[in-house]
Amino acid sequence: MTPDVITVTHGVVGYDGRPVLRDVSLTVTTGEVVALLGANGSGKSTLIRAVLGLVPLTAGTVTLFGQPARRFRQWHRIGYVPQRLGAGSGVPATVAEVVASGRLARRGVLRPPGRADRAAVAEALHAVGLADRANDPVATLSGGQQQRTLIARALAGQPELLVLDEPTAGVDAASQEAFAGALRAFADGGGTVLLVAHELGPLRPLISRAVVVHQGVIAHDGAVPDPAGHHAAPDHDHVHPHGPEEPAGLWSTR
Amino acid sequence: MSLFQYEYMQHALLSALIIGLAAPALGIYLVQRRLALIGDGIGHVALTGVGAGLLFGTSPVIMAVIAAVVGAVAIELIRERGRTSGDLALALLFYGGIAGGVVLVGLSDSTSANLNAYLFGALTTTHREDLITIAVLGAAVLIAMIGLRPALFAVCHDEEYARVSGLPVRALNLLLAVTTAVTVTIAMRAVGVLLISALMVVPVATAQQVTRGFRATMAAAMALGLFAAGAGIWMAAVADTAPGASVVVLAIGSFVAVTLLVAGWRRIRRTRPAPAPAPEPHEVVLGGS
DSSP: OOOOEEEEEEEEEETTEEEEEEEEEEETTTTEEEEOOOOOOOOOOHHHHHHHHSSOEEEEEEEEETTEEEOOOOGGGGGEEOOOOOOOOOOOHHHHHHHHGHEEEEEHHSSOHHHHHHHHHHHHHTTOEEEOGGGSBGOOOOHHHHHHHHHHHHHHHSSEEEEEEETTOOOHHHHHHHHHHHHHHHHHOOOOOEEEEEEOOGGGGGGGEEEETTTTTEEEESSOOOOOOOSTTTTTOOOOOOSSTTTTTSSSSS | OGGGGHHHHHHHHHHHHHHHHHHHHHHHHHTTOOOOHHHHHHHHHHHHHHHHHHHSSSSHHHHHHHHHHHHHHHHHHHHHHHTTTHHHHHHHHHHHHHHHHHHHHHHHOOOOHHHHHHHHEEEGGHHHHHHHHHHHHHHHHHHHHHHTHHHHHHHHOHHHHHTTTOOOOHHHHHHHHHHHHHHHHHHHHTTTTHHHHHHHHHHHHHHHEEEEEEEEOOOOHHHHHHHHHHHHHHHHHHHOOOOOHHHHHHHHHHHHHHHHHHHHHHHHHHSSSOOOOOOOOOOOOOOOO
16 A cells, blocks of 8 residues: 555635635545546635645644654655745846755755755756746746746755645747647656646546535545536536446546 | 055955955845845844944954844744744844944943944954954855755755755754844944945846856855955945945946846847757647557
8 A cells, every 4th residue: 555645634724704715635646646526616725735744734633654644844854835936026036046945845944055066956946837938037037937936946945745736837839849749758757746726638637536626615625526518617616426336437538 | 446455444344355255155045935024133132232333342243143133033033934924023033133223322421433333334343352253153154155055955945855855954944044144244344234234245146147056146246255354345445435335336336237237148149049948838748549
């Protein structure tokens, strides 16, 4: 049996008393590439933010690499890719400087960067196809290239788990392909991936399991659903019973 | 130059140079996290400390350090809790700080000229002990800001990412707050509490117009701060102007000059054909392969 990387047990999250996640349980094991799918406002982003400890759980527990999240300290094992770079403040930063932040989880606050750090930054930039932009200001990059910068930042820390929040939303085709390639290399190296997506695009063949979040509960957990006909409509109601004898064809491609 | 043969002028110049170097090294982080005015707020709070020091006959500088550190930590904790009430909390600290300072100075026997020295800086008040304090604290600020640059950059650039990286985000934020308070207080004598914030922020604003990276911006801002402080004190000595105001006028002058140069250079470059940026679709929907 492969060890669990992420376990969420009966997780509940609410903002200002309004429940966003209601009793969510999810397990991600080593080597899996799990896509969290769902409509806007379904709670899928909240779920990964709860996993990372960025929003507190009202009830339930999260464990990371077998440790309760509260006591988890091995943050270098996790690479986080947020939805987008925060609004620029005007102080310029080069692509390499942003990516170098990814080494801090491994290096710590006090140690100055060394040769291994520079090598990891260069390798991560190469993996996302931005090696030639290393010394350009991040603000001059396209949205897709900025997204790749954030993925390189996460990869630079050489994590075992990548957590990505809508990595392909509003990203140009070239960047989507570069991103899918980087993710494939990471997964082939034994890495575990949990990503939130609105639609999968070129990532689809990489996904080993899909979890559909709908109105704060998990509506589907299994093979990648095939959005077709009325299922593809964004307002389609994904609620249906799920169990071992779930009929194939409704959600699964087989 | 003859004025600089006096020891107090040498002290004033040296302390201004240290502050000119340290203030932008800290200020770049404040600008990056959109807290450009925080130094001003902490300066106001420090004034209450000055007033308390003058009233109770203790060292105004030590009381100012205490008041500024308490104020800075309070601001940081308020910022961390809820962002919505942050600017209101800042306003309370600004006006509470300056009103408290003026009332306390008024209650003491000090003259308004004494208060002015703290508000806008005064050259003659920099003694040898002051210079040693400024040098030691200025060096501490510089070491922290340069030595912790990767971590402080990460926290100011993307606080959530820094949190997920396991960085001590709260400790680093509090370090920035305390460093701001220390910088404000050591700059109080040379530049004045009302103008120190300009020396933290204006050189950064000037530098970032021509630099491409964070590290380069920091270095350029420190060089500009050093220039403005040195030239400002010289101007104050020669033309008998207020030292703090002279430093800030020169810093703003550099900003305007660089802005005009950059604008002119862009205009020259625009006559040449620039490579067209590749258009990026707003959202691309790709079918499953």
